[in-house]
Amino acid sequence: MKRNKLVSVAAITVALGVLATGCGGSGSSGSDSKTSDGNKTITVKAGTGGNVKPYTYVGEDNEPTGYDIEVLKEVFEHLDGYDLQIEVTDIPSVFSGVTSGTYQIGVNNFSYNEERAKSYLYSYPYDKIGYVFITKKGAPEVKTFADAAGKSFEGQSGVSVTTAIEGWNEKNPDQKIDITYTDADTAITLQHIEDGSVDLAIIDVAMYNAYQKEYNYDVVANQISDEDAKAIADNSYAYYIFPKDQEELRDKVDAELKELKKDGTLTELSQKYFGQDTAPEDEQFESTPN
Numbered sequence: 001m002k003r004n005k006l007v008s009v010a011a012i013t014v015a016l017g018v019l020a021t022g023c024g025g026s027g028s029s030g031s032d033s034k035t036s037d038g039n040k041t042i043t044v045k046a047g048t049g050g051n052v053k054p055y056t057y058v059g060e061d062n063e064p065t066g067y068d069i070e071v072l073k074e075v076f077e078h079l080d081g082y083d084l085q086i087e088v089t090d091i092p093s094v095f096s097g098v099t100s101g102t103y104q105i106g107v108n109n110f111s112y113n114e115e116r117a118k119s120y121l122y123s124y125p126y127d128k129i130g131y132v133f134i135t136k137k138g139a140p141e142v143k144t145f146a147d148a149a150g151k152s153f154e155g156q157s158g159v160s161v162t163t164a165i166e167g168w169n170e171k172n173p174d175q176k177i178d179i180t181y182t183d184a185d186t187a188i189t190l191q192h193i194e195d196g197s198v199d200l201a202i203i204d205v206a207m208y209n210a211y212q213k214e215y216n217y218d219v220v221a222n223q224i225s226d227e228d229a230k231a232i233a234d235n236s237y238a239y240y241i242f243p244k245d246q247e248e249l250r251d252k253v254d255a256e257l258k259e260l261k262k263d264g265t266l267t268e269l270s271q272k273y274f275g276q277d278t279a280p281e282d283e284q285f286e287s288t289p290n
Contacts, residue, residue, distance in 0.1 A: 043083045044249065046072060046240075047103035049156070050088035051185040054210045054273040055109040055127075055238075064088050067273040068107050071126050072240065074265055075256040090183050091158040095119075098243055105253075106241040109204070111160045111233035112289050116241075121250045122289045124257045125237030125280040126266060129204045131161065131229055132221040136193050142200050143222045145231070149175035151199035154189045157181045161202040164232040190217045202232070206274040213275075237280055239289070250288070258285040 048056045048064060056066040064086045076084040086107075089097070097103035098120060109129070112122055133142040142148050145168045155162040162179065169176045180198065182189065186207060192198040194217045208221050229236070242250045260266050266279035 039081070041081055041083050043085055044076070044104045045085045045087060045097075045102065046105040046107050047087050047089055047094040047097045048106075049091045049094060049108045049183075051183070052109055052207060053186065054207065056107060057185075058088060067127065067269055068109055068238070070269055070273075071257075071260065071266065072105070072107055074260055074269070075253050078256050078259070079252055091156050095158055098241055101243055104242065104246055104249060108159075109238045110241055111235070112237065112239055113160065113163075113234050117290045119244070120241040121244060121247060123240040123242070123250055124254045124285050124288060125239050126257055126260075127238040127270065128278045128280050129206065129236055129238055131202055131204050131224045131232055132208055133224055134190065134193055134201045134203060134208065134219050134221055135199065136196060137218050137220050139199070141220075141222055144225050145172075145177065145228050146175060148177045148200055150177075152178040152180060153200055153202075154180045154182050154192055154198040155201060156183060160232050164228070165202075167231060187211060187215065190215070190219060194218045206276070206278060210274065235289075237284065254285075254288065261285055 048069065050056050050058050050064050052066075054066050055068045056064060059065040069086060072086075073084065076082055087103070091108060094103065094106045094108060098106040106120070109127070110116075111129070133148070135142050140147070142151070145165070148165075149172070153162075153165055155165070162181070165177050165179060169179070186201075186203060189198065189201045190211055193201060202224065205221075211217065212219075224232070240250075240253065242253075257266075261279055261282065267277045270276065270278040
């Protein structure tokens with residue numbers, strides 16, 4: 001099968017820049033061009049936050065990589081007629097870019113929730129995830145949102161864990177969790193917990209294990225309760241998101257994700273990046289959430 005050219009661009013785009021350039025409609029899959037043999041190709045732009053290692057991050061070569069990125073690259077290696085371009089930006093700009101059509105794909109370990117599904121299409125899942133509370137060693141344990149009441153939390157705006165805490169605060173005004181918003185790498189947040197400037201964070205198990213293996217922070221992890229996990233996400237999987245009018249592109253990506261599950265590529269990549277098999281079960285590749 002013909003291999004497609006993959007283009008990775010670690011372009012840091014601020015939110016105002018994306019909003020200013022993303023005013024056009026989202027009706028096309030991306031920009032068209034022609035190869036040297038005259039065949040038309042479609043450039044697909046994917047936006048990512050690029051700072052949730054080992055899912056999406058910028059490598060030593062200044063190019064975006066990580067499990068989510070490498071799975072997407074594998075998908076487009078097998079899609080004839082498409083070139084993939086990956087841009088690194090902040091999370092709000094990923095969402096606004098997908099909404100406006102600046103990006104045809106959003107990739108950042110996104111979980112599913114019904115509210116978000118009103119605005120975006122979801123792919124098949126490509127990863128299975130679970131969450132933990134992170135606190136400093138010796139500090140009081142945090143296993144529920146109620147335990148975290150009155151404590152300081154650091155997280156990115158727009159991601160599921162932060163949204164869940166915002167929801168908790170709205171429903172529990174007398175037990176609010178103090179939120180500090182950040183675009184910093186998770187390593188910085190873990191350092192803040194270690195030095196006591198922040199009380200807690202919520203990250204997924206694979207990410208925690210990867211950072212602990214590399215840096216051995218003086219922190220502890222506690223499995224989040226089932227009730228609070230449901231507040232973070234309606235299920236325990238990660239998905240790519242697409243504009244509502246990109247169903248054809250979504251379906252093509254889905255077909256390749258299903259093949260990557262069948263041929264073991266998802267297992268191979270998850271073992272490479274996480275040290276364990278986190279590929280979703282076979283039945284997850286039968287229908288998309290929306």
